[in-house]
Each structure stands twice: as C-alpha cells, then as structure tokens.
Amino acid sequence: MNRATNSREVSLRERAKRVIPAGMYGHQSVARLPEGYPQFFERSEGCRLWDSDGNELIDYMCAYGPNLLGYHHPAVEAAAAAQQGKGDAMTGPSDVMVDYAERLVDTIGHADWAVFTKNGSDSTSACIQVARAHTGKHKILIAEGSYHGASFWSTPRPSGVPDDDRRHLVRFQYNNIESLEQAVAEVADDFSGILVTPYRHDAMVDNAAVDVAFAHRCRELADRHDAVLIVDDVRAGFRMARDCSWAGIGVEPDLSAWGKVLANGYPISAHLGNERVRPAAESMFITGSYWFAAVPMAAGLAVLNVMDEVDVVAHVEGLGTQLRDGLAEQANRHGFDLHQTGPVQMPQILFADDPERKTGDAWCLECLKRGIYLHPWHNMFLSLAHTEADIAQTLDVTDAAFASIRR
Ligand SMILES: Cc1ncc(COP(=O)(O)O)c(C=O)c1O
Missing domain, CATH: 3.40.640.10 (Type I PLP-dependent aspartate aminotransferase-like (Major domain))
Known part of the structure; x- marks a missing residue:
C-alpha cells in the first residue's frame, strides 16, 4: 500500500472544475466511484495503467471495453x-x-x-x-x-x-x-x-x-x-x-x-x-x-x-475463470456472499445485502490502494494482455482486501 499522495490528481481536478462541466462528464467521471479513485491517467501499457501521480494499476476496465489486445499492442x-x-x-x-x-x-x-x-x-x-x-x-x-x-x-x-x-x-x-x-x-x-x-x-x-x-x-x-x-x-x-x-x-x-x-x-x-x-x-x-x-x-x-x-476469446475466458474461482474461494473463506455474474471474461462483482454498495466500495478501494483497479458496480473486462501471473497478483490483493474489510 504505497500509493503516492494525490498531488497532481488534486490539482488536475481543481483545474478541471473550472473548465470542464462538473469537472468531468459521462461514464468516465469518477463522481460515482469511491473517494480515492483517480480521475486522471498519464499512461497505459498492456493491462496496466499509471495514474497522474505515477501509481501503477492492473486495469480491469480496459478503457470500458476498447482495450481487447492490450494497450499499445x-x-x-x-x-x-x-x-x-x-x-x-x-x-x-x-x-x-x-x-x-x-x-x-x-x-x-x-x-x-x-x-x-x-x-x-x-x-x-x-x-x-x-x-x-x-x-x-x-x-x-x-x-x-x-x-x-x-x-x-x-x-x-x-x-x-x-x-x-x-x-x-x-x-x-x-x-x-x-x-x-x-x-x-x-x-x-x-x-x-x-x-x-x-x-x-x-x-x-x-x-x-x-x-x-x-x-x-x-x-x-x-x-x-x-x-x-x-x-x-x-x-x-x-x-x-x-x-x-x-x-x-x-x-x-x-x-x-x-x-x-x-x-x-x-x-x-x-x-x-x-x-x-x-x-x-x-x-x-x-x-x-x-x-x-x-x-x-x-x-x-x-x-x-x-x-x-490467437484465440482471444479462449484467453479471456480462461483468465476470467481463474479470477472467478479464486474470488469465490476467498469470499467463502472470509465469510462474504459475493455475486459474480455475467460471462467470466466480463465480470460483474457485487456483494449481497449491499444496497448502497458500502461493502463493495470499501473492498474495491482496498484493492485500488494495493494496485488493482476494479469497478464496484459496472461490469469489468479482461484483455489478451492479462496473464495468469496478473490474475495471481490480483488474487493476492483481493485476499488482503477481503481481510481488511472483514476487520
Ligand atoms: C451496449 C452499449 N451500447 C452502446 C454504447 C455506446 O457506446 P459509446 O460510448 O462508444 O457511444 C455502449 C457504451 O458503453 C454500450 O455499452
């Protein structure tokens, strides 16, 4: 958990508020994401993003879909x-x-x-x-x-x-x-x-x-x-x-x-x-x-x-299954009722009995702090650039995040 302090992010948001309606519009506005999610990114490569403060993230949104083969394929x-x-x-x-x-x-x-x-x-x-x-x-x-x-x-x-x-x-x-x-x-x-x-x-x-x-x-x-x-x-x-x-x-x-x-x-x-x-x-x-x-x-x-x-569909399906199975085991072990729906390659992950998404937000934020960008209420996307090692790294983080919100 070594995210840089949000110095550039803060100043970009302040500047944006002056010249962009509501500071940001549309589906890429972070207004409805947990506080702490970065609004701005400076770089992307493969399945990774770097926010404007230089924090590296494994990205499970793939630009809300377009990134199918990996950024900069x-x-x-x-x-x-x-x-x-x-x-x-x-x-x-x-x-x-x-x-x-x-x-x-x-x-x-x-x-x-x-x-x-x-x-x-x-x-x-x-x-x-x-x-x-x-x-x-x-x-x-x-x-x-x-x-x-x-x-x-x-x-x-x-x-x-x-x-x-x-x-x-x-x-x-x-x-x-x-x-x-x-x-x-x-x-x-x-x-x-x-x-x-x-x-x-x-x-x-x-x-x-x-x-x-x-x-x-x-x-x-x-x-x-x-x-x-x-x-x-x-x-x-x-x-x-x-x-x-x-x-x-x-x-x-x-x-x-x-x-x-x-x-x-x-x-x-x-x-x-x-x-x-x-x-x-x-x-x-x-x-x-x-x-x-x-x-x-x-x-x-x-x-x-x-x-x-390359069989892109088989690749994203295989990794999606690895992620879904790992999360199901962890949720069970930590005592959470996790709803994983949609095709495995486009996972939608919600918590049961979480109408205001407080648990989901808290879990996603704990993952973000550890370098994994998940979305608390929109379906996510896997890409050809994600690897088994990325999923394993993600599952280490999600495990720690479950433990953290359980505390
Ligand atoms: C199912 C579906 N149709 C249409 C659109 C609109 O696409 P765009 O945002 O590129 O205009 C979207 C965007 O998310 C979508 O998910």
Whole structure:
C-alpha cells in the first residue's frame, strides 16, 4: 500500500472544475466511484495503467471495453503508424476502408455490409434508423435498464431532451418472453425493431446470460411482423465470440452495432447488416467528418489479424475463470456472499445485502490502494494482455482486501 499522495490528481481536478462541466462528464467521471479513485491517467501499457501521480494499476476496465489486445499492442500500433504515414482523414476514404469492410463481413456471420462511424452511440442510433427506414414504422423495443449509448433517444439522464425524442421506445424485461410479447402487442402495427444486448449487462445489478429461448423468440417475433432484429454488441463484441455474440446460440440479427473493441482503442464503430436491410441502409444519408478516417480502419484490420492467430476469446475466458474461482474461494473463506455474474471474461462483482454498495466500495478501494483497479458496480473486462501471473497478483490483493474489510 504505497500509493503516492494525490498531488497532481488534486490539482488536475481543481483545474478541471473550472473548465470542464462538473469537472468531468459521462461514464468516465469518477463522481460515482469511491473517494480515492483517480480521475486522471498519464499512461497505459498492456493491462496496466499509471495514474497522474505515477501509481501503477492492473486495469480491469480496459478503457470500458476498447482495450481487447492490450494497450499499445505492437501489431495494432505498427498498422496504425504505417497508415498514419500515408493518410488518415482525407478528401475521400482510403482503400483500407474496402479491405476492412470485406474482412468484417467475412468475420461476422450475419453481415453482408458495413457502415463505419465513431462511437457506439452512432452505431446503435444508425441501426434504429435503418430499422425505421426498412419498415416505415417507428416503435423500437428495448429492455428495461439496458444501456445503448447517450444519444437523445437513449441517454439515461435525458436533461435537455424532449419527451418526443423517446416516444417511440417501448420497454420489455430482458429474458422475459411474456413481457416481450406484450411489448410487441402494445406497439401493434407500428413495430419497427427489437434492439437487444447479447446478455444482460446492466450496471449496478447482477448480470445474466441470455436465455436461448428468449433470443430465438426475439428473432421469431421480428420475422413474424417484418420488423428488424438488432444486437447491440458495442460492449460485449469480440469477448464472447469471434462473430456476433449470438452466433453461438444460432440467432442471427439483421443488424449488429459495434464499437469499443473494433480497433483496440482507435476511434471507430460500425453497424453491420444483412441483405434484407441493405436497401434501407442505401436510402439513408448519414455521415461524419471523421467517419472515413483510415488509421482506425488499419488498426481494426490489425485486430482481426491478431484474432486470426490467437484465440482471444479462449484467453479471456480462461483468465476470467481463474479470477472467478479464486474470488469465490476467498469470499467463502472470509465469510462474504459475493455475486459474480455475467460471462467470466466480463465480470460483474457485487456483494449481497449491499444496497448502497458500502461493502463493495470499501473492498474495491482496498484493492485500488494495493494496485488493482476494479469497478464496484459496472461490469469489468479482461484483455489478451492479462496473464495468469496478473490474475495471481490480483488474487493476492483481493485476499488482503477481503481481510481488511472483514476487520
Ligand atoms: C451496449 C452499449 N451500447 C452502446 C454504447 C455506446 O457506446 P459509446 O460510448 O462508444 O457511444 C455502449 C457504451 O458503453 C454500450 O455499452
């Protein structure tokens, strides 16, 4: 426990308060993390972060997902640097755009075409626009509590957003076929699409694998009403499968939304669609000044190349199992009822009977003081850069943290 005193952090926060609303905004604000969590970082490498006071941390957030292969993965950095030398944002797209679209279409089973954007919110928004253009209808069904980005229609805190912008969203309970059917009945003949995450990865609550029958029902209901099925793979993509995350259960969406992992941290997102919805995609005018930039596309190609050579999903699954098993044994030994949910490679860790998350916060803070960055209420992420030794080091720390909060 030898964290440096937070001298730079304190001064950065004071300066930020003057020039950045609330000192920081959005999901990377530490306002809802335990006091003591660093807001600012100066460096990253592999699975490690260094905060602005130079403290080294093993990072289990992976930039909230993008870090799939390790920060500064050499193959990705080399591809990005080579493309940077040739051109990035130009008057027209680079040939690398066609290469990348072809590779994604070859990789993702349901996809016949790709449109590139910048953030996950762009891709989920574009998906519902395609669904509406395809059907000529309005209503989009989404699960209660699910997060699909911070666009007008989806932001969880709709300050400044007219109610009208969200009027066409209808909620169902994730994994609950009856509530899904009710939602479909409610929208009647204005049913445009179902937008659904590949598993329930809501913040602050136990996560849940998708019920296979529920996923199939999503497909059947969309088909029966000529509506569009959209899988939001922005968060879970490429950690569950080297394909759309529902490929393994035999459910193919019409559209999938991607972001985060695609280029290991380089800014790019995408929505991928099948032939059925291609005319709708062709009917739309959507664009962005940076959507055609070539460097992130080159980086994205490099990610796919690495995934061809290394089984990234098996790696993160193996390490996630090591972490989950170790934590379960420790929690049991120290007398804590730990809820470990979600896929092992994207662990959600909550304590039972901890509605205000006091125990969870205290445990995570004890881990942070010892060099492990965990999140007390959001699912975490493993990367190809984490090793068995990192997990073992983490488990030494979590053991000490359990002992400390037990005292
Ligand atoms: C499931 C899901 N969809 C969409 C988004 C929005 O992505 P972005 O923050 O890149 O706009 C997120 C971001 O966390 C997400 O988890």
